[in-house]
Every structure is written in C-alpha cells, then in structure tokens.
Amino acid sequence: MAPSTEQRILRNALGSFATGVTIVTTRDADGADIGRTANSFSSVSLDPPMILWSLARTSSSLGIFQQAEHFAVHILAVEQQGLSNLFAGKSKDRFAGIDIERGVGGVPLLKGCAARFECRTVHQYEGGDHIIFVAEVTDFTHSSSAPLLFHGGGYGRIMRPKAETRSFATRPETLSPNDLTYLISRLFHDLRDTSARERRKIELTDAEYAILTLLGHDDGQSVADLLRLAAQRGAEVDRPICDQMEGSGLIQLSDSATAETHAFLTPKGREKMTMVVAAIKSAEARCLSRLDENERWILLQLLGQVASANDKGWPPAPAGARN
Numbered sequence: 312m313a314p315s316t317e318q319r320i321l322r323n324a325l326g327s328f329a330t331g332v333t334i335v336t337t338r339d340a341d342g343a344d345i346g347r348t349a350n351s352f353s354s355v356s357l358d359p360p361m362i363l364w365s366l367a368r369t370s371s372s373l374g375i376f377q378q379a380e381h382f383a384v385h386i387l388a389v390e391q392q393g394l395s396n397l398f399a400g401k402s403k404d405r406f407a408g409i410d411i412e413r414g415v416g417g418v419p420l421l422k423g424c425a426a427r428f429e430c431r432t433v434h435q436y437e438g439g440d441h442i443i444f445v446a447e448v449t450d451f452t453h454s455s456s457a458p459l460l461f462h463g464g465g466y467g468r469i470m471r472p473k474a475e476t477r478s479f480a481t482r483p484e485t486l487s488p489n490d491l492t493y494l495i496s497r498l499f500h501d502l503r504d505t506s507a508r509e510r511r512k513i514e515l516t517d518a519e520y521a522i523l524t525l526l527g528h529d530d531g532q533s534v535a536d537l538l539r540l541a542a543q544r545g546a547e548v549d550r551p552i553c554d555q556m557e558g559s560g561l562i563q564l565s566d567s568a569t570a571e572t573h574a575f576l577t578p579k580g581r582e583k584m585t586m587v588v589a590a591i592k593s594a595e596a597r598c599l600s601r602l603d604e605n606e607r608w609i610l611l612q613l614l615g616q617v618a619s620a621n622d623k624g625w626p627p628a629p630a631g632a633r634n
C-alpha cells in the first residue's frame with residue numbers, strides 16, 4: 312500500500328537523523344546467501360557486546376532472518392554505495408560476482424567494509440511494521456575507511472574539521488582566509504608556478520598554452536572561436552600567433568580558401584600539453600596529499616559545484632554533444 316501523506320511527512324522527519332549504512336547478511340536453511348541494506352542498526356550494549364537492527368515485516372527475507380541463529384552486520388565504507396543499492400534492490404542473486412568470506416554458521420561476510428560484526432540473535436521484538444533483532448556480537452573487525460552516510464533519503468560522506476576553525480577579523484580593505492578568493496589564490500599561485508616553470512622548460516608561451524588547452528578540450532575548433540575563448544580567459548592571442556604555431560608544428564590549420572579556418576592539435580602539440588598537464592597533476596597531487604581520499608572527493612565535489620554555478624560555457628561541450 313502506498314504510504315499516506317502523514318507517513319511520508321513522518322518518514323521525512325525521521326530522515327533528519329543521519330545514520331551510517333549497513334548490509335545485514337545471513338544464510339537460509341538451504342544454504343542460500345541472503346543480504347539486505349539497513350540503516351536501522353544501532354549499538355546497544357558494550358558488556359555484553361550487543362547490537363540491534365530492524366527489518367520490515369513486508370521484507371521477503373523476514374522469515375529467513377527470524378530463523379537464522381547467526382547474521383553479520385557490515386558497516387559500509389564510502390566506496391560501497393553501489394553495494395548498498397544492490398542489496399536494497401530487487402536482484403535475485405545479490406551476491407553474484409561478489410568476493411566473500413564465511414563466518415560462523417556459514418554466514419557470508421563482505422570485504423572492504425568500515426566495520427563488520429558477526430552476531431548471534433538473542434531477542435526478537437515486535438516493532439510495529441518492523442521486527443527488531445537484538446544480537447550478541449561474537450566477533451568483529453574494524454578499519455579506518457571513511458563510512459558511507461545516509462540522511463534525508465540520500466547518501467552522504469563525513470567531513471570532520473581537522474584544525475580548530477578560526478575566524479579572522481574582516482576588514483573591508485583586505486581579503487582573509489574566510490574568503491574563497493584568498494584561499495584559491497594561495498593554492499593557485501603554487502600550481503600556476505609549476506605550470507609556468509614546465510612551460511618555460513619546453514618553450515611554450517602563455518598564448519600557445521592557451522590555444523593548446525582549448526584544442527585539448529575540443530579539437531578542430533574554428534580559429535575565430537579559439538581566439539574569442541582564449542581572450543575570454545585573459546590570453547593575448549591573434550591570428551598571426553596561430554600561423555606561427557602552425558609553422559612550429561604545434562597545430563595544423565585547415566585550408567581556408569572557401570570555409571572558415573579550423574585548428575587541430577598535432578602530435579607535437581599534444582605531446583607538449585601532456586608534459587605540462589603531467590607537471591600540474593604532480594603538483595596537484597602534492598597539494599592534495601595532505602587530505603585523505605574521502606576529503607579529496609569532498610573538496611573536488613564542492614569546488615566543482617561552485618565552479619559549475621559560475622560556469623560560462625567552460626569547458627566547452629565535446630563536439631558531438633553540441634547542436
């Protein structure tokens with residue numbers, strides 16, 4: 312039955328409580344592996360070690376979990392969102408192609424989780440439209456992987472401030488570490504210096520670099536478009552520079568007798584860009600090495616969101632995707 316409006320409002324209110332995501336697994340009487348995604352998991356007791364979770368009465372796996380003596384709870388790591396969807400879905404064989412180990416009672420154990428608890432059911436309680444399983448933890452493992460989160464009906468990631476958050480005095484005549492421009496500039500100078508040094512080494516001017524970057528994103532653009540886009544990005548370029556670049560073998564220009572002239576990267580142009588990009592990426596990796604994988608993901612997500620809100624058609628859509 313579809314939930315009533317009131318139920319939906321209640322579910323939304325309950326969704327304000329952020330949780331981790333678990334997969335609870337067991338084995339049925341015929342030896343088939345069973346698993347369901349659940350965020351109703353909670354710790355109960357340390358001595359003796361006990362946990363609980365609840366399963367909808369409507370779940371096709373209810374009878375199996377009610378009869379199982381043993382089950383395992385897997386607290387998922389951020390990179391296991393796909394597994395969460397798989398075990399919440401309708402797949403007949405959720406374990407197909409998944410590398411597992413076996414626990415007590417032959418219970419399937421998933422690998423690569425943030426934590427894993429092997430459990431023995433000790434109580435089952437009526438919980439309205441759910442059954443609550445309370446279990447003793449018989450064994451567990453734990454890793455430092457960042458956990459996957461669930462909140463408001465969607466997945467999330469944890470972000471913990473490392474340093475004490477300081478607030479800086481704001482003065483109208485200066486930018487401070489409260490300002491995006493201040494923070495971005497500090498990083499950008501570092502990265503830009505690396506790029507400039509590499510370009511000097513391989514004798515690539517700023518204008519040539521601007522043209523090659525544009526062609527790297529969208530090869531075969533018209534020279535008119537290239538000059539316009541490069542100018543928008545603050546590069547001083549003109550047609551003679553394109554002719555010079557063709558002379559030095561960095562780009563190739565199409566025959567302009569009848570149609571508009573188009574520019575193409577040559578292998579030499581591509582090779583030079585590959586060298587600059589490799590130098591920038593290694594400087595980037597140095598900057599980002601202060602963060603763990605999860606923090607890097609969050610930083611790039613957030614910057615991507617800010618940048619795309621501010622996007623003026625850059626980078627251009629691949630040629631095939633444009634009308």
Ligand SMILES: Cc1cc2nc3c(=O)[nH]c(=O)nc-3n(C[C@H](O)[C@H](O)[C@H](O)COP(=O)(O)O)c2cc1C
Binds near residue numbers: 332348350366372
């Ligand atoms: C993040 C997430 C958390 C969930 N938590 C629970 C839960 O705690 N209890 C539950 O019964 N179902 C939960 N579900 C739904 C089940 O994973 C599953 O979709 C449902 O049991 C499907 O019905 P079936 O068991 O008949 O296949 C959750 C689903 C998701 C995506």
